Amino acid sequence: MSEFEYTQGLHKLAEGVYTYFQPPGALGGSNAGLVVDGGVSLLVDTFYDLNRTGDLLREIKKIPGAWPVNYLINTHVDGDHTFGNQLVEGAEIIASKACAEEFTRDISPEYYVDFLKRAPTMGKAGKFFLQGLGQYDFEGIRLTPPTRTFEGRLDLKIGGKEVNLIEVGPAHTEGDIMVYLPGDKLLFSGDVVMTSVTPVSWHGPSANLIKAMSTILGLEVNVLVPGHGPIVDKSFAQKLKEYWEYTAEEARKQYDKGISALEAGIALASTGKFSNFPLPATNIANVHMLYREFSGEETPLDKFAILGKVAELLIPD
Ligand SMILES: [Zn+2]
Numbered sequence: 001m002s003e004f005e006y007t008q009g010l011h012k013l014a015e016g017v018y019t020y021f022q023p024p025g026a027l028g029g030s031n032a033g034l035v036v037d038g039g040v041s042l043l044v045d046t047f048y049d050l051n052r053t054g055d056l057l058r059e060i061k062k063i064p065g066a067w068p069v070n071y072l073i074n075t076h077v078d079g080d081h082t083f084g085n086q087l088v089e090g091a092e093i094i095a096s097k098a099c100a101e102e103f104t105r106d107i108s109p110e111y112y113v114d115f116l117k118r119a120p121t122m123g124k125a126g127k128f129f130l131q132g133l134g135q136y137d138f139e140g141i142r143l144t145p146p147t148r149t150f151e152g153r154l155d156l157k158i159g160g161k162e163v164n165l166i167e168v169g170p171a172h173t174e175g176d177i178m179v180y181l182p183g184d185k186l187l188f189s190g191d192v193v194m195t196s197v198t199p200v201s202w203h204g205p206s207a208n209l210i211k212a213m214s215t216i217l218g219l220e221v222n223v224l225v226p227g228h229g230p231i232v233d234k235s236f237a238q239k240l241k242e243y244w245e246y247t248a249e250e251a252r253k254q255y256d257k258g259i260s261a262l263e264a265g266i267a268l269a270s271t272g273k274f275s276n277f278p279l280p281a282t283n284i285a286n287v288h289m290l291y292r293e294f295s296g297e298e299t300p301l302d303k304f305a306i307l308g309k310v311a312e313l314l315i316p317d
Pocket residue numbers: 028030078080081191227228
């Protein structure tokens with residue numbers, strides 16, 4: 001897939017450009033990015049808890065000119081990309097306007113703490129959440145929202161490097177952005193691209209996920225750093241474009257037949273054209289997202305309730 005080894009920690013991708021991997025890249029195991037030039041630095045995302053983010057920052061501090069971080073970019077609101085924000089003291093935190101608004105209503109760190117305390121009494125769903133999230137410590141996290149927002153596109157200069165922030169949401173969440181370095185032909189895509197799991201969207205619309213892939217295909221990109229998983233080249237965006245086109249079409253057929261979202265999702269996860277993607281159970285979330293789109297329902301999806309349904313399938317009796 002690429003010459004960059006997918007191992008825990010910081011990896012140099014180009015002069016002054018780094019990524020930090022957290023294999024195996026499943027739930028919460030996100031990638032971060034770093035750009036340093038001329039004594040100015042930009043960090044792409046923080047991690048799910050203060051320990052993980054502390055590990056990331058310790059590595060970053062070893063790179064000349066990287067600390068203190070001048071700009072922290074949040075590609076989207078999810079905790080595995082933002083819950084460490086408070087540790088990047090003094091940085092200007094930049095995200096899309098839509099992402100900043102989501103900070104006020106997304107799942108809070110306190111909710112995670114409370115939820116994990118209750119998990120042991122929640123049967124299979126509880127077991128599933130403890131397996132996925134039990135390794136993180138959500139205590140002491142202070143939600144630290146963006147201090148600067150934009151809509152559409154924002155261009156920054158990091159020393160001599162041009163950095164383009166490109167809004168592609170609503171897609172994976174309401175306010176997704178990508179971080180593009182045209183000089184290095186390198187893209188930090190955030191979670192609109194994931195390579196270690198089947199891509200997941202809690203928001204949509206599917207048309208925007210497809211459009212985001214077309215945007216990537218229209219850029220000069222040799223190195224695509226996804227939100228989770230190993231680096232790929234941009235041909236992977238073509239594969240994901242086909243994934244979303246196929247999944248939207250199949251889900252629509254099932255929706256029109258009156259098949260439940262859970263059943264349609266299970267079918268796609270087990271026998272669909274892309275069921276060979278890693279962790280195909282995320283298809284269940286995607287079909288719920290698509291059904292919401294088809295029905296015009298405006299209430300956001302209850303992520304934890306849907307994951308609970310997934311747990312019923314994945315966790316043995
Ligand atoms: Zn993520």
